[in-house]
Amino acid sequence: MFPSPSQVLRQREGLLADTPFPLLLQALMVEERTCTLELKVRQREKRILFEEGSPVACQSNLLHETLGKYLVEKGKLSEADYQKSLAESVSSGMQMGGLLVQKGLISPFDLYKQLQANLAHKLLDCFRWVDAKYRLIADAETPDASVRMNTAQLILTGVEGVMPFDAVATHFTFTDERRFGQMPAVESGPKLSSKDARLLQQLRQRPTFNELMERTGFDMETVLRRLYALCLLGVAGFVEDVDARAVELSSRVVPVAAPPPEPVAPEPVAARGLPFSDEDVATRDALVSAFLAHRSKDPFALLEVPEDVQPLPLRRAFLAWAERFSPLRFQTPELKEKAESLLAAYARAYGTLSDAEQNLLWRKRRAAHREKERTATGRPSTAEQFRIRTDLLDARTQFDEARRRLTDKQYAGAFEYFEYACDIEPKPLHHAWRAWARYLMKPESHGRLALQELQEVVRQEPGLEDGWAFLGEVAQGEGQWALADEALRKAFKINPKNRRYVELLQEMARRR
Template structure:
């Protein structure tokens, strides 16, 4: 295991790292001291410090870092600000925004290529162009960007090997996105943690000691969207239960109890009673009240020294209450267009003023901007979920105003803008206008298609290699997972039957709408002569896979075989 403390780490921190190393080999459920030690690591092995634990440790201790991870050819860079993931880059083609939009049906491939061409020739961001061209509106784009970021992050929950590095040398960040790490960890473990890992780790909590709710969780529990299983476990451990008592009293299947408890334990919500004495080692209590400032008694919490917002008059409130649904939609899209751009803009661009603007013009630009995005304008039905974004814009506007009112910072900004323009102009015109997308991004779809072609040709060993790569690159793709499991079965039916069925069952657990996994499971059972297990799976597959006839044909063949009552197992496909 590779462990490296930051330069100048204290002996106590180095000792904690040693403790983290020992703990990582025995348990993936970290205590407070182990979390602190893990948050200080600069490199390590993802086989020993798993991604959910690493992410949770960095979030709890509010680190602002770049988390770089590598496994085989696949690379990811996660940017975190104060413990919040705000961006993620990968070298996978399917993770690019254009491909993600096409996969979601928001745009087609031709529109994606045309937008890429415009972006290359004009230098404008891809996101600005698709909004300007009306392909999606700003609100829709923001949701898609959040989904794309979450998808890239959730993929890493399937990693069981690889290396990581943590750096405080951040690149410029222009992403306005924010993903709550505790919710991400809860979702990632609940969906993607393998059963054998859960069973092995949870056994460390079995015994006479009770499991309790952490009285000082590192984040507000109320902010988590808990599933029914999580709520059931939280309700039971709030009064203290042993693991055996949880399994007996929850009314859930054992596997569901262990999965829900495991997720809650990793994020430090449910802990063994003998660990609770260490909770004072967690960060100060301000973290327990959320990363975002809360609105208290109807007024926005402000950073020290920031002037108070103008008072809201009854007349203003009354006028805003008369807004129509169209007015609300217009205001929402206006806000989201500005929000998606604001971290890419400097002070002049944000306030919409020229470099030669006078002090009066700067003030006018700021007042107009702050009036458009005053947070209290959004504190009404239909807009309440956008108040935090309006607040971010409102504060950014104030910071831009301060930068432009200071002659030193204003002149420095003008100098940087001039340098950037000169650099762009130095690029030859033919190079700026040439549109050639040269990419060394990994393409899981191409490898998947190669694997399917090889499997149809009966070359199962070569097909497995291609399908395994495709699955490694896109672990959330249930079709890739199902084809990989079935290919393993086809390669050696006698040896791989049990493993393939287990993998297909896990695929359906993660994605209940994956008809292909049900179809393949039904076919495997049918070929083994287990018609009672085959039929219900194939019936479900028929509904989910229309108009694909594979489950229909398989069911007919098995029913005919069942009527004949063959004495030997038969292979039909």
């Protein structure tokens, strides 16, 4: 059904039109690759870092995807606090996340949650980039923060809700008589929604695509999207592939299990000892803060010991950190996993500094870094740093320029800048204005397409005044009086203060 992961990754660069983004993700996940995936489309660029097949970071040149702007949009940070923190981050060189925690604007635990959400937001946006170029780079830089995405869940979410339907239909083709089934012995997979589970349940009956639509009651797009994602993840497949998998599993030699031992009643455990620290906000935040920062620290900094540390103090430092964030102190899987990762990092650091050769190597690295800082020609000025850090694509800037050109009746130029805004941040508002500019460029030939775009906009965001207003005016120009009347009335209902809607309705009544 799909090329094997090794075949997909054999091609180091190409087009997502030929090798779709979810297929690349699946191949990197199965092969457990550590690398960088670079994506470019027109003026947009992203670099996604993978560790053992999981995305752990994404560098983007889109302003609204930076952590600060993302927090402002989600209501987690005020615009004023963002601007102050940005200026301080630029002047000090400190990462935005750490600075926000230091200033008390967000807790370490909440920061971790938002870093996860921000990474998911950046990655899901890539499912739209169907015309991008991609390049696989063997090197992978160490990310600033310890965040990791579930690749299977990302594929399922992106295919079902973000990837353009035309792209799904292009890359997932089959004849009407083909039957689908559920793959046997799938060890792990993504968390399924109720719709996914319902569809997967029906796959046990080995239906055709049309039978699957009929039995689930879902429309064609819903079934095709979910079926594509489940087949890509190896949860479902054509019946011949399902049968081949079953034969392969049955041919494996299964060792005879020894008889189970007689059950022994467990002794009652007394409720004593230290309680779990999951509900202790200070301990939880300290754990997450240490977890977020540990990857950017060398062994000396991680254990907080001097370079001339002796074996006994080194051992004591390691044991102190291991005790402070012991996995035994945490009960919830999320915190326990972070504590386990920290314990492993502390153990590696202790092992490194206990080895004389490794200890000397790290001291030389530190000395070289200090010498480099001492001989540096100087830091860029605050203004230069600000220019570098904010040299990002901003949808608002493109949108404002497009509206200015529209006011000047430069319709082609306005359309181009609205196109940029839609590329950078595909909001319904941007799409509405782009459709309006498209119509104004050539009303006689673009009317039907503009109507389709505006109807999709108001379907996505029914409360968008501009969408209904433009739909009303375009429908009026196309002679679709009923649609124009409905759209203008909805725009007036959203904003009764705008008398233009009343005037347009009255004008239509006279003309009809």
